[in-house]
Amino acid sequence: MLDFDKTGGLVPCIVQEEGTKDVLMLAYLNRESWEKSLETGYAHYYSRSRKSLWKKGETSGHLQEIREIRIDCDNDTVLFIVRQIGGSACHTGHKSCFYRTLQNKDVLVDNEE
């Protein structure tokens, strides 16, 4: 049902943490990673830099257990609501990839525990 053709084979996937509702990251799905995600219940994406299937957390252990899947009105964006294993989604070690806020012309970095 997803429209992979519209966007050259890739559909953006917003990843939101269950409970806190924090937005953790944005990743991309191709048909293979979408099917793997549905089949296994763990988030799989398409890595644009490595040009290959990427099981999120495969090396770091920071897997994402998919709790809910939502699809937008145009069938060209997905929302995964996940349990983030290991507490951080971002490769920098931050919980969320969106750890920087723009205020006026300044960039502020979140304080985290």
Place this chain on the structure above:
Amino acid sequence: MLDFDKTGGLVPCIVQEEGTKDVLMLAYLNRESWEKSLETGYAHYYSRSRKSLWKKGETSGHLQEIREIRIDCDNDTVLFIVRQIGGSACHTGHKSCFYRTLQNKDVLVDNEE
């Protein structure tokens, strides 16, 4: 600071409602719409179908007042946290574009007031 070159001039922008933290939609920013958003405090996007600047809510009145701007670790995705004027972001009249949930093979539509 956003990397517009990486993705052919467009950067995806996740839109989240202030307070409820509901994800409302995904839109795209080109440089012009990004600058207009910063300058005015109201969300402006790039319409891929109309190929033009799009002030969100210009015709419907459903403007988005930007309350917070976050940028991801790769500088290639933006998160707008907004006050959604008129209560719905989606052109279908639903509050969020993500009003459908996938459960097993079924698509469930949110009940809304």
